[in-house]
Amino acid sequence: MKKINSEEKIILAIDGLDIYQAKVFLKRCPNIKWVKVGLELFTREGPSVIKVLKDLNKKIFLDLKFHDIPNTMSAACYEVSKLGVDIISVHASAGSKALTASKNASLEGAKLANLNPPHIVGITVLTSLSSEEFQTDLNMKNSIEENVVRLAKLSFDAGLDGCVCSPLEAKILRSIYKNNFELITPGIRTKIQNKDDQNRIMTPFEAINNGASKLVIGRAITKNKDPNKTFLDICDSIY
Numbered sequence: 268m269k270k271i272n273s274e275e276k277i278i279l280a281i282d283g284l285d286i287y288q289a290k291v292f293l294k295r296c297p298n299i300k301w302v303k304v305g306l307e308l309f310t311r312e313g314p315s316v317i318k319v320l321k322d323l324n325k326k327i328f329l330d331l332k333f334h335d336i337p338n339t340m341s342a343a344c345y346e347v348s349k350l351g352v353d354i355i356s357v358h359a360s361a362g363s364k365a366l367t368a369s370k371n372a373s374l375e376g377a378k379l380a381n382l383n384p385p386h387i388v389g390i391t392v393l394t395s396l397s398s399e400e401f402q403t404d405l406n407m408k409n410s411i412e413e414n415v416v417r418l419a420k421l422s423f424d425a426g427l428d429g430c431v432c433s434p435l436e437a438k439i440l441r442s443i444y445k446n447n448f449e450l451i452t453p454g455i456r457t458k459i460q461n462k463d464d465q466n467r468i469m470t471p472f473e474a475i476n477n478g479a480s481k482l483v484i485g486r487a488i489t490k491n492k493d494p495n496k497t498f499l500d501i502c503d504s505i506y
Contacts, residue, residue, distance in 0.1 A: 273502035273503070273505050274298055274299070274300050274502055275300055275301070275481075276475065276479075276480070276481050276482060276502075276505060277299070277300075277301065277471075277481070277482050277484055277498065277501060277502065278301040278302065278303045278328050278451070278481050278482065278483045278484070279296075279299050279301065279302050279303065279484060279485065279488060279489070279498075280302075280303040280305065280453075280483055280484065280485030280486075280489075281293075281302050281303065281304070281308060281485070281489065282303070282304070282305040282306075282307040282308045282485070283307070283485070283486075283489065284308070284489065285308075285311060285312065286308075286312045286316050286319055289302075289308075289316075289319075289320070290319065290323065292489065292494070293320075293323055293325065295494060295495055296488070296494050296495045296498055297495075298495065298498060298499060298502075299325070299498060300325065300326055301325065301326045301327075301328060301353075301481070302320055302325045302326070302327060302328070303327075303328040303330050303483055303485075304316060304317065304320070304327055304328070304329050304330065304352075305330045305331070306330075306331055306332070309329070309331060314347075314350055317329070317350045317351065317352060318350075318351075321351050326353045327351075327352045327353050327354070328352075328353065328354040328356070328451070328481075328483070329347055329350075329352040329354065329355050329356070329385075330356045330483075331343075331347075331355070331356065332356050332357065332358055332390050333355075333356070333357040333358065333361075333369065334357070334358035334360070334361050334390075335361065335365070336361075336365065337361075337362075337364045337365040337368040337369075338368070340357060340361060340365045340368065340369045341365070341368035341369050341371065341372035342372065343369075344357070344369040344370075344372045344373045344376065344387065345372035345373065345375060345376040346376065347376070347385075348372070348373040348374075348375075348376030348377045348380070348382070348384065348385055349376045349377070349379060349380040349382070350380075351380070351382050352385050353383075353385050353386065354385055354386045354387075354388060354428075354449075354451070355369075355373060355385050355386070355387050355388070356387075356388050356389075356390055356431060357369050357387060357388075357389060357390065357427075358389070358390045359389030359390055359391055359418040359419070359421050359422045359427075359430065360390075360418060362421075363421055363424065363425045366387075366389060366421065366422060366425035366426075366427055367425045367426060369387055370387045370425065370426050370427055373385055373387055386428035386429060386449060387427045387428055388422070388427060388428060388429040388430055388431055388449060388451055389418060389419070389421065389422030389425075389427050389429075389430040389431070390418075390430070390431045391414070391415040391418040391419055391422075391430050391431060391432045391436070392411050392414055392415050392418070392432070392433070392436075394433040394452075394453045394454035396411070398410065398411055401414075411433075411436070412435075412436055412439065415432050415433075415436040415440070416436070416439060416440065416443070418430065419432065419440050419443075419444070420443075423444060423448060428448070428449055429448050429449025429450060429451060429480065430448075430449075430450065430451070431451045431452070431453065432450060432451075432452060433452060433453070433454045433469075434452040434454055434455065434469035434473060434474035434477055434479055434482075435454075435469065435477075437450045437452055437474060437477040437478045437479045438477040438478055440478065441477065441478025441479075442478075446480070449480040449481065450478060450479050450480050450481075451479070451480060451481045451482075451483060452469075452474050452479040452481070452482055452483065453483040454469065455469065455470070455471055455474055455482045455483065455484045455487070456469070456470065456487065457470060457471070457487050457501075470504075471484070471501050471504055471505050472504050472505055475505040482505075484501065487501070488501070
């Protein structure tokens with residue numbers, strides 16, 4: 268039971284692979300349940316990549332981070348909901364009208380396709396931003412944590428199913444929201460790794476301990492010589 272639960276908590280980011288490489292890789296790692304399809308992979312392969320991954324019996328986090336006017340965001344969520352994805356990301360900073368419209372449209376799209384509706388999660392503050400960059404580049408007066416809390420509330424009040432935050436903010440958000448509000452955390456690194464292009468990072472165990480629902484992990488697994496063992500080791504480390 269322990270292994271099944273832990274495997275459900277890890278979403279493998281496969282953006283650096285093409286669809287052929289992804290299929291080969293996933294066959295090497297049969298225990299992986301969730302994959303993240305981001306902008307890179309989706310724009311390279313198109314919507315057909317979703318069917319390929321669903322045929323491999325994978326659950327899909329479609330991380331395209333929609334951010335536009337309400338009509339455009341809701342139309343996009345309507346269309347991708349018909350593909351059978353399980354989670355869709357949208358930018359919470361698009362505002363409450365766009366968030367509510369996106370959630371409602373996803374329900375309509377899934378119903379039309381006779382599919383289970385995907386969860387919609389709001390992007391709060393990208394994990395690549397440091398506190399200094401957040402305040403200088405974006406001219407923000409409040410702290411990252413204050414903005415994450417504000418955007419998480421916006422997501423919750425709009426009827427979204429969760430939000431995406433760094434593991435550093437997961438603890439305060441979990442103290443506010445129950446477990447049925449998902450906290451998906453990128454910025455996961457093992458102790459021996461470099462930060463790469465992330466700034467607000469934690470180990471898998473720390474992130475889960477802080478209240479994260481699911482961990483997005485990419486290079487720690489995909490660049491490893493024995494990715495299946497690495498995946499299983501991470502699963503064992505979070506319980």
